[in-house]
Amino acid sequence: MFNSIRLLWFFLMPLPFLQAQDTLIFVKSVPAIGLDKVSQDNYGHLYISDKKGNINKYDSTGKFLMNYSPQKLGMVTLLEAFNTIKIFVFYRDFQEYLMLERFLGPMPYLPLKEEQIGFARLATLANDYNLWVIDETDFSLKKYDRQFNKVLYKTALDLILDARDYDITFLREYQNNLYINDRYSGILVFDVFGSYKKKISFKGLDFFAFHEDEMYYLQNDTIQFFHLYLLSNRSIPLPLKAKYVKVLVYNRKLYAIRPDGIDIYQIQKR
Template sequence: MESLMAKTSISILLKLRLTLFILIICQLTSFAQDWKRLESIKLNNPAHQISIDRQGNIYVSSLNGAIDKYDSNGELQAHYSPTKKSTPRIIEAWQGLRVFAFYKDFQEYSFFNRFLGESERYTFGNQQVTSNLSLSTIATDNNIWALDGQQLSLKKIDINSNEAISETNLNLILKNNTHDFTYIREYQNLVFISDSKNGILVFDNIGNYLETLPLFNISFFSFKDSSLISIQNGKVIYFDIYTKQKKEVSLPDPSYTFVLMENKRVFLFKKETLDIFELN
């Protein structure tokens, strides 16, 4: 009798687990397919780097140095055509009133207003502070984060004096002897640096190393609420920077290369197109 009851209990438990598994799969499949496309726009110039400001305006830079600004509906708002041909390695627009651009080939950076009017370009002229910058971005306090690929150090540069405010040596942090730094961004008083070999390095807002997120081979990432967002293998990867929970959602088209999110809108990029979706 006890044996029969045990078998019945096991059978019920297995059925419950199977039902739960099916429900989870159904929910994931439904979420993966719930893409409502609002617009499809042919870009003014092919996308090389992208960014988004707090109002949902999109900024797209191309290999020839041109920068285009689109509103959240995909309407072209402004265009910048450079007089000095160079490719922005990074553009960053989260401040809203101005856009930061880093030019690796000339070791320079520039600011643009919301109409894409350019200020003069600034050089990292202090060779004792910087030698060969791989990445650079704007900090929340309006100074500059600079990743020195030659000295393997992260520095915060005073925008007025061009002197280093803080410096963190990366030699003891990188577990892999090889490295490939691809992107840098400050978000919620944390600095994130993607290294395709080692993962995403996380620092506080004065450059102290905190941890490494197990996310590899990522060339670009953005944020939505507490999630770091990237594209890999035809999927959008959500990684919560606090709970460390990871979620994957299949893309409507695996050929997308960039993703940005603002409110319920998802902006997906191919080289020459921007598709705007609403994700319910």
């Protein structure tokens, strides 16, 4: 009798892997040309660069708000808007970066000092307004003090990655950790002092983002979510053959980026 009750309870309980997936309801499309890098601030505003380095800002409904036209023509290597007050733009070809204010007014290009940073493959804004830099000259991760032009922390990467076979495409500080994406080996996790913690084995990615306590990314026409603390996974399939290249999520809205526009969906729980 007791075993029968246990068996009945097992079949009635809401097992996570049997629960229905969230569904997507199409809202609108926003046309654009040559979209490249994307980011989103804490208010849901979208920042999207094109292949000429122009940066467009949209509100959470997809309404165009304003544009930044660069003083130099060049592709943006990394665009980061999480701070909301300052929009960080890094140009690898120039070895320079911008700190745009939220109205995207013109600002001076700021160089990375060659004495401290040999050649920056990638750089991003830290929560304390300093920079995280991947320096290819000595293959290291550096925390760079913008005000005093000095390296605060340095971590050699040659014991973590193969210096002959890596492809670092993105990095982002979130909830007191730094996440670095290597397309070949996965996502490397460091603490705020640059000390290596672990590797998350998600390979083949170019870009990822965060929403609340989850990391998410686009892979095989599906949005994959990974809970940072529970280590659980969930997914939402996208329409087939839509040719999306990146996705962003905010307040139960999905922004699916195509090279020629943005499709906005409402995420509905089943």
